[in-house]
Amino acid sequence: MPGSLETADWPRRAGLAALTEALGAEQIRWVGGAVRDTLLGVEVQDVDCATMHLPDAVIDLCAKAGIRTVPTGVDHGTVTAILEDGPVEITTLRHDVSTDGRRATVAFARNWKDDAARRDFTINALYAHPETLEISDYFCGLDDLAARTVRFIGDPRQRIAEDHLRILRYYRFQARFGSELNPEAEEACSELAETLKGLSRERVSDELLNLLALPDPGETVERMHNRAVLRVILPETSLRQVELMRDVITREAEQGFPPDPIRRLSALLPPSPDVAEIVAARLRLSKAQRGVLVSTAERLDSDADNPKALAYREGVDVAINRLLLIGSDARVLKRWEAPSFPIRGRDIVSRGIAAGPEVARILQSVERQWIAEGFPEEVRVREILEKELKSL
Incomplete structure (x- = not known):
């Protein structure tokens, strides 16, 4: 694999060493994204920790070691340790007691494998010993990482029934890490797509925007459309709009603009401010996001006639969006700042x-x-x- 824990910098952070000493090396494991991303050679953002200790014990042991904690999700077993080199979420081992597709009732566990079994994908269920960095892999996650396959732990339909959001998480992880499709997962996501309607709008919105913010989610979004998953959350989207989004991704790369999820969401919608308003309300976008989405929807071919005038009227971000969506060159607006009108x-x-x-x-x-x-x-x-x- 491209990376290894032995050569990574983050396991050697002073804060993690102090946390290990406070909680005990045999009582904790680094888990999830930090382990996965290191092995894939991807920059690590956050470090998560699983522990056999109950939350109250975590708080007490950290306090004795002079480590401040915040009970960010203590009812579900999560305490956040505030370390000099970054916060670490510490979660007590858990197993599901009951689920309804939107939330789970959990109980604390004493077994690493039980905790691993409740996670979504095999590549997210890799546990690393804090001192030896030995990896515990209970569901062949290392093989799936090597094959770039995103695979549910156990029966995909059962895992989706436990939490319907896992459909969108599957596509996001597939767009980010996957190359080899998992047919069983694809079929399950398509078959159970309608269950997405039962989720809160905020959860759907967060996952959708995270997907659209990836470097190139075009192929994945097209597959979501073809498998009738996308229409559940964006019924306004046609194949033509998906193709436009893929064109926009290409233009972003060619012109040197970073990915922008609101720009790409706009591409997935017809150029109608009224539709943009409806979608913004459905997805519970922020006021700023709604404003950009609606303004971008007002795009016209004539926007390319005077890009700086457009940017002065609508703002640089909206102008760049509109130019990219109509197929024009937006590079003239890079680092351009609108001047102030000199008279009052x-x-x-x-x-x-x-x-x-x-x-x-x-x-x-x-x-x-x-x-x-x-x-x-x-x-x-x-x-x-x-x-x-x-x-x-």
């Missing part, structure tokens, strides 16, 4: 125009010409103003 209403009032609608009209007229001329310096703007005043 008081400049017009000082010339004898009474404050009111006429001042606003003159300002708007001068600003339009300033934009059309490519944002000239103040001297030219005042010339434009003089001409406007003389025409009154």
